[in-house]
Amino acid sequence: MSARLRGSFPPLVTPFRGDAVDLDAYGRLVEHHINGGSHGILVNGTTAEPSTLTVDERNEIVSLAVSTSSGRVPVIAATGSQSLAETLALSTHAERAGADALLVVTPYYIRPPQRGLVEYYVEVCGQVEIPVLVYHIPGRTAVSMEVDSFVQVRERCPNLLGVKHASTDLSFVIDLLLALGDDFRIFVGLESLSFPMLAMGAAGLMNAVGNLDPARVAALCEAVDASDLKRARELHNALVELSQAIFFETNPIPLKYMMKRISALDRNEHRLPMVPATAELERRLDAVLERAGLL
Numbered sequence: 024m025s026a027r028l029r030g031s032f033p034p035l036v037t038p039f040r041g042d043a044v045d046l047d048a049y050g051r052l053v054e055h056h057i058n059g060g061s062h063g064i065l066v067n068g069t070t071a072e073p074s075t076l077t078v079d080e081r082n083e084i085v086s087l088a089v090s091t092s093s094g095r096v097p098v099i100a101a102t103g104s105q106s107l108a109e110t111l112a113l114s115t116h117a118e119r120a121g122a123d124a125l126l127v128v129t130p131y132y133i134r135p136p137q138r139g140l141v142e143y144y145v146e147v148c149g150q151v152e153i154p155v156l157v158y159h160i161p162g163r164t165a166v167s168m169e170v171d172s173f174v175q176v177r178e179r180c181p182n183l184l185g186v187k188h189a190s191t192d193l194s195f196v197i198d199l200l201l202a203l204g205d206d207f208r209i210f211v212g213l214e215s216l217s218f219p220m221l222a223m224g225a226a227g228l229m230n231a232v233g234n235l236d237p238a239r240v241a242a243l244c245e246a247v248d249a250s251d252l253k254r255a256r257e258l259h260n261a262l263v264e265l266s267q268a269i270f271f272e273t274n275p276i277p278l279k280y281m282m283k284r285i286s287a288l289d290r291n292e293h294r295l296p297m298v299p300a301t302a303e304l305e306r307r308l309d310a311v312l313e314r315a316g317l318l
Contacts, residue, residue, distance in 0.1 A: 025117075025124075025154050025184060026280065027062075027063070027097045027123070028063065028097055028099070028123065028124055028154065028184065028185075028208060028226070028227075028246045029062065029208070029226045029227050029244075029248075030061075030062030030063065030226075030227045030228075030241060030245070030248075031059055031060075031061050031062050031063075031227060031228050031230075031233050031237065031240045031241040031243070031244050032061065032062065032063040032064060032065045032097075032099055032210065032227060032228070032233075033056060033064060033065065033228075033229070033231070033232075033233025033234050033237060033240065034068030034070040034071060034101075034229055034230075034233075034234075034284065035049070035052050035053070035056070035064055035065065035066060035067065035068075035070070035071060035088075035229055035232065035234065036052070036066040036070055036071060036072075036234060036275050036278060036279055036288065037049070037067075037071045037072055037073075037076065037084065037252045038052065038288060038289065038290070038292070039290075039293065039294060040289075040290070040292065041290040041292075043253070044076070044080050044084065044114070045289070046083070046084075046087055048288065048289055049084060049087055049088070050087060050091045051109065051301065052234075052287070052288070053087075053088055053091040053092055054091065055237070055287055056096070056233075056237050056270075057092065057095050057096055059228055059237030059238050059241070060237055060238045060239060060242070060263070061096065061233060061237045061240075061241055062096060062097075062244065062246065063096045063097040063098065063099060064088060064092065064096060064097075064098055064099070064228065065101060065126065065229050066084055066088045066098060066099065066100045066101060067081050067084060067100060068101045068124075068126065068158075068229065069101075069103040069160070069270065069274070070082075070231045070234070070274055070275045070278065071101070071221055071275075072275065072293065072294060072297055073110070073293035074182055075099065075201030075293075075295075075297065078109060078112060078113060079110070079138065079236070081102075082113065082116045082117075082120070083114075085100045085116065085120050085122055086116075086120045087097075088100075088143075089120050089121040089122060090121075091214070095118060097123040097124070097125055098115075098121075098122050099123060099124045099125070099126050099160065099229075100114075100117035100120075100122040100125055100126065101125075101126040101127075101128070102114040102116075102117050102125050102126070102127055102129070103126070103127040103129070104128075104130075105130050105131050105132055105133065106130075107130070107143060107146065107147075110130075110147060111146075111147065111150055113150065114127065114147060114150060114151055114316040115150060115165050118151045118152065118153050120293075122155065122156065123154070124153055124154040124156060124184060125151065125153060125154070125155045125156065126155075126157075126158050126187055126200070126229075127144070127155060127156070127157060127158060128155045128157075128158035128160065128164060128174050128251045129149055129157065129158065129161075129166040129167075129168055130143060130164075130166065131161060131164035131165065131166060132164075132165070134165055134166055135166065136201070137168070137172045137194065138170075138174045140166070140168050140172050141172050141175045141176055144157065144176045144180070144183065145176055145179050145180055148176065148179075148180035148182050148183055149180065149183070151308055153180065153182065154182050154183075154184035154185075155180070155182055155183055156183075156184055156186055156208065156210070157173070157176075157182060157183070157185075157186045157188055157310050158187045158189075158212075159186050159187065159189065159190065159212075160187075160189040160190070160212060160262045161190055162189070162190065163189075164211070167190075170195070170198045170199055170202050171202075172209075173186070173199060173202070173203060174202050174203065176248075177203055177207070183258050184207075184208050184209050184215045185208030185209055185210065185226065186194060186199065186207075186209055186210070186254055187210040187211075187212045187229050188209055188210070188211065188212055188225075189212025189222070190212075190213070191213065191216065193216070193219065193223065196209055196223055196224075197223065200223070200224050201281075205224060208226040208227070209224070209225040209226055209229050210228060210229045211225050211227070211230065212230070213230075213261070214230045214231070214232050214262070214263075214266030214267075214269070215266065215267075217230060217240075217243060217259050217262070217266075218243065218256055218258075218259035221244065221247040221255065222247060222252060222255070225255055227244055227315065228240060228243070228244060229277065229299060230266070231266075231271070231274055231275065231278055232262055232265055232266045232269060233270050234278060234282055234287065235269075235278070235281055235282065235285065235287070235315075236262065236265065236315070236317070237318065239258055239261065239262060240262065242258055243255055243258040243259055246258060256283075264311055264314065264315065265311060265312075265315045265317075268281065268307070268308055268311040269281075271304060271307060271308065272300065272304060275297075276293065276297060276298070276300055276304075277300060277304065277308055279292075279293070279300075280289035280299065280300040280305055280308055281308050281311075281312055281317075284308070284309065284312055284317075284318065285312065285317050285318065
């Protein structure tokens with residue numbers, strides 16, 4: 024199964040209807056990605072607003088994604104939390120539900136030392152048999168995991184498969200590949216670095232823009248795999264403005280609005296403290312969608 028964990032794995036948004044997660048809409052999103060050519064899906068990533076969800080809701084979404092995909096594409100479940108107990112509860116449920124791999128964010132807010140991070144991931148990896156990826160997003164968590172810490176965890180846990188790297192530090196990517204080899208899967212977490220990191224040896228993308236144009240994002244991965252770097256660069260450049268628009272305000276506020284405009288989502292509802300796009304932001308996003316040919 025780990026051989027399938029390559030390519031475009033867009034992080035799905037969480038559709039809300041009033042106070043509840045809209046499970047019917049979520050099932051349609053899974054189909055949207057399968058039909059659009061995504062190589063897999065990422066459930067409960069940052070784009071899903073997971074900190075606004077309960078543990079039961081996150082577990083229910085994972086189960087729904089697995090049952091809806093029904094093996095047609097791999098499902099990676101983001102199961103990290105600031106609490107080890109919560110991370111283990113989410114991770115063991117995802118494995119039982121049939122997820123193909125886990126994405127576990129570095130514990131945020133408390134800023135642990137490197138030795139604490141090592142033991143944390145050794146504990147998580149030891150509680151499951153499926154592959155585990157570290158979600159490395161220091162801009163949100165205020166925690167950076169050093170290359171040597173990855174090496175230490177990998178030596179003790181063969182199911183540590185890779186990392187989603189959401190940082191502009193490209194030297195870190197080179198150092199990881201040199202230290203851990205080409206089998207260590209690095210997924211790109213920043214849209215602006217999609218082509219550069221793929222060309223350097225990344226295994227795929229976990230980019231929010233895949234929610235808007237799954238076919239083109241998947242094609243970018245496929246072009247690099249085929250060593251067609253000219254085509255890959257063209258695809259990357261064509262996605263730049265759309266990718267930038269996702270971050271006109273905190274993700275996924277712009278993304279949910281744009282998904283609604285292109286009929287990929289019924290409504291762009293959020294849970295506080297997240298709020299829908301303003302009228303001014305909507306106008307800016309409409310212009311981007313028109314230039315991208317998505318309206």
